[in-house]
Amino acid sequence: MTTPSTSLQKACRLLRALTDARNSRLTDLALAAGVDKASALRLLETLAAEGLVARDPATKAFTPGREWLALHAATLARTxxxxxxxxxxxxxxxxxxxxxxxxxxxxxxxxxxxxxxxxxxxxxxxxxxxxxxxxxxxxxxxxxxxxxxxxxxxxxxxxxxxxxxxxxxxxxxxxxxxxxxxxxxxxxxxxxxxxxxxxxxxxxxxxxxxxxxxxxxxxxxxxxxxxxxxxxxxxxxxxxxxxxxxxxxxxxxKPGTRPDIQRPAARPRTREEA
Known part of the structure; x- marks a missing residue:
């Protein structure tokens, strides 16, 4: 994992880490994303303000927010x-x-x-x-x-x-x-x-x-x-x-439902494909 250098990269890594249910505490999210705790908290609070992250006021646990769920639903319809x-x-x-x-x-x-x-x-x-x-x-x-x-x-x-x-x-x-x-x-x-x-x-x-x-x-x-x-x-x-x-x-x-991925220049053939 490369060290994220921008706030946007750090936020993306925090969102990825949040997909794992074991990463709900600030400490776990910061560790999984490779971001220091102070930066992680600041970014998670920003993401919460935008609806991409939610935080339980009692347990302080982070979970995906309503906007992330909307993005998720749109993605599932395609891929x-x-x-x-x-x-x-x-x-x-x-x-x-x-x-x-x-x-x-x-x-x-x-x-x-x-x-x-x-x-x-x-x-x-x-x-x-x-x-x-x-x-x-x-x-x-x-x-x-x-x-x-x-x-x-x-x-x-x-x-x-x-x-x-x-x-x-x-x-x-x-x-x-x-x-x-x-x-x-x-x-x-x-x-x-x-x-x-x-x-x-x-x-x-x-x-x-x-x-x-x-x-x-x-x-x-x-x-x-x-x-x-x-x-x-x-x-x-x-x-x-x-x-x-x-x-x-x-x-x-349904053309367009396939993920937008580029064809590799030279893909190795497996034994079944040979």
Whole structure:
């Protein structure tokens, strides 16, 4: 994460941090955004005056404000993947009894925007809707990173270098190795590196131009993934193919609903695309 240099950049980082429900206190928001507390308070008060942030007078907790919710609703009308992906998450959670997740890219981070819990007693409860991680940290996040062109992967790894200090089990070389492995097999697997004894398996959702719009993943105990990896990979691929086909049809019927993203100059081909 680069250090924000302008008030506008700082305000944007605070708004991003506020999407994670764990960041409601001033201290947590300032830390997550990389902004000193005095500046964070001043900017949050300005955002509150504009309706983009609300603050509970009793608890002093910050939450998204009414204007942000209006912007959010307008955005969902154009780019929301959730209606297309929810049935797939339900099927995956039912089939494997573990948590199924939809993540989308946001700058150098991935954001969990939809979650379906499985029925297995030991669940992956370290992700909530709104949770953010640097790209590459977590199976869904890794799938998104691996789907980017090489030049963008390098730029992302440069950008997340400061945030990587919070994840001592990760390194740049390790992530590059996982990117290569993900491209070779066509899906991402991460075991025992984000949370001990837990892991995930994921696949990216390419948009009409091949650029990743999101990723679906299954989070579970390590042995529940290793023992069923092939079946999980097939199910994820089947659901991803169906989602992308629906998305292409949706974009064709409603031009302009697709996110405004540029086609990368040279996107690496996965084994399935070769």
């Amino acid at each position: 929301d993947l959730r209606p297309l992906v929810r049935p797939a998450l339900i099927r995956l959670a039912n089939a494997f009894e573990d948590s199924a997740i939809l993540s989308v890219p946001s700058g150098c981070e991935s954001v969990c925007i939809e979650l379906r819990l499985g029925t297995f007693p030991i669940r992956a409860n370290y992700l909530d809707i709104g949770s953010r991680r640097p790209l590459g940290i977590g199976a869904g996040s890794l799938a998104l990173l691996a789907a980017l062109p090489d030049a963008e992967v390098d730029a992302v790894l440069d950008g997340i270098a400061p945030a990587m200090r919070r994840y001592p089990r990760f390194s740049r070389d390790m992530l590059l190795g996982h990117v290569r492995a993900t491209r070779e097999r066509g899906y991402a697997v991460l075991l025992d590196v984000v949370v001990e004894r837990m892991g995930g398996i994921a696949i990216a959702l390419p948009g009409p131009d091949g650029y990743p719009l999101g990723a679906i993943s299954i989070a579970a105990l390590n042995d529940r993934i290793t023992g069923r990896e092939a079946a999980m990979a097939r199910a994820l691929r089947r659901e991803a193919d169906a989602i992308c086909e629906h998305w292409r049809a949706h974009a064709a019927v």
